[in-house]
Amino acid sequence: MSAAQVIQNPLLDKKLINAFIDGVKMTLSTMAQTNTVCGKPFIETDFKLRGDIAGMVGMVAPPMKGTLIISFPKESIFLIIKNMIGEEYTEITTDVSDAVGELTNMIYGSAKTSLNQMGYNFEMAIPTIVRGDFVISKTQVAATLVIPFQLENKSEFYIEITVS
């Protein structure tokens, strides 16, 4: 798949990118009083999952199918949880996994609402959490849009959207 073909994909348009950026910013500022700085989005053809823990949700808007992954290194998710519920963590626990699931749910829900107002028809789905060493296999040719974010402690996290 050429870069031109990827960019023409409706899931990778500017409105889609902005919907996810706004979803992240609004979710973290409202629920965790945490400001984020958005880096420059980029596309990669080989999927690489970043961080120590990630929330995944299937994005279905027939005939399009995609996956949203929000991946966090420990430093970023620990800061977000501390700001959100006042609990401090030093290890990835089931409570941390739970928080990643809820954040993924809120960010996807927020972006989905904006996108559906633009004419898409994304359905709601329940997120899955992955942690530790894992491999995600792609069964179809797809590209991944990566949007990096930085927090006040300079740690980063990533939105990764794969479409097919």
Next chain:
Amino acid sequence: MFPTTTKFLVIDDFATMRKIIKKTLNELGYTLIEEADDGATAWPLIEAAHAKGEPYGFIISDWNMPKMAGIDLLKQCRAEDKYKGVPFMLVTAESEQKQILEAAKAGVSDYVVKPFNSATLKQKMEKVWAKFSQTAKVA
């Protein structure tokens, strides 16, 4: 506003959201708060509390849950005379018109869209109280 003796049931499959709601309720002075992680586990709690003569005075439920969705629990409650008047708030990432209409048709007391802050939850609860206290006076 609802008296601080009001007994709450908070339902969400994510413990994080239950903690956030519980924290807000605590800040508002409420301490009688029970939790369930799904509509299916909430229903027997609602029935048991009613049978014991200590019914919930306010139910706050997530919409999108794996076994039994909040909207289905709401419909189940409203189908029973004894739970028809119980304040029932849905908390959800869904904010599209069709969902709002479905919830209104099912008899939701109010609706909070995630992400939200404690001021929004408080404001919605005050709105539900205004309606609830008015209905109680008429009855």
